[in-house]
Amino acid sequence: MDLSYKTPEELQTVMGERLRSLRLSRNLAQSELANKAGLSLRALHNLEAGAGSTIESLVRVLKALNAANAIELLAPQPQVSPLMLLKQGHQPRRAGRVRARKGGEA
Numbered sequence: 001m002d003l004s005y006k007t008p009e010e011l012q013t014v015m016g017e018r019l020r021s022l023r024l025s026r027n028l029a030q031s032e033l034a035n036k037a038g039l040s041l042r043a044l045h046n047l048e049a050g051a052g053s054t055i056e057s058l059v060r061v062l063k064a065l066n067a068a069n070a071i072e073l074l075a076p077q078p079q080v081s082p083l084m085l086l087k088q089g090h091q092p093r094r095a096g097r098v099r100a101r102k103g104g105e106a
Contacts, residue, residue: 023048
């Protein structure tokens, strides 16, 4: 399923639906998962409803569902070839700054 065309709000809804499905597949009630994750029932409900939540709530729920490895899928560690590292001489620590051109364009 290509999610790249969805708005951030729609993506939150998809994420919430998938977390709810994962919770149900583990046969956990919302109250059980909220307790296990150290969250209020309202916080879990909001997360599952895609109604806005915090990264901390998401991480707590993933850990409580034994699905913290999903973080690797969300934000994979960039892979750099050893040859590229040798060519660069070092690994960059931050992105370069875009300098403005004459006339105010970036």
